Amino acid sequence: GENVEQHPSTLSVQEGDSAVIKCTYSDSASNYFPWYKQELGKGPQLIIDIRSNVGEKKDQRIAVTLNKTAKHFSLHITETQPEDSAVYFCAASISGGAGSYQLTFGKGTKLSVIP
């Protein structure tokens, strides 16, 4: 099955600096890569996603890049703010029944933004 490795497990940055979280996946058939943000005591919230036919996607201060050849993808957060502090999860999908996405998650990165 799919295996997703995520690094680093913890990351501290000064407010205003950039943060980068990296993930690698094992199954070359994976074609959908979402990123989730989880605040304490809440469910994961989808913040950005990318499909395998795209190399980069941006949404305001957040961007994701995908390198299919190397089987890795990264989350970039620019101009970090204290409210960006949370646990971030990457995921990769393989096709499930009837075309569903079966997501395999990384183990998470705890991001702390220091004011």
Next chain:
Amino acid sequence: NAGVTQTPKFRVLKTGQSMTLLCAQDMNHEYMYWYRQDPGMGLRLIHYSVGEGTTAKGEVPDGYNVSRLKKQNFLLGLESAAPSQTSVYFCASSYSTRRGGKQYFGPGTRLTVT
């Protein structure tokens, strides 16, 4: 829209007891999923459903059963709870992949089995 809701929010069970977790979504999504989250393990898929009356196994299905009698509801059952099932359980729902496939999560149920 309430999105994805889960009932209950917290529960404590004794070993061998049974319970059912309820997930409801009001987004008319075709697909629904149950995950468990353990410290340092990320989220792991237990079971999922691609439509009313259909279910399938995920990565860690043992000890759990599911049912999807109505499109908007997905139930997760523990017939005989074990301490290893202490976890936070999340339900998610999505449209089919042809319509985007983005999964939206509920707030979670924290289950402790003593």
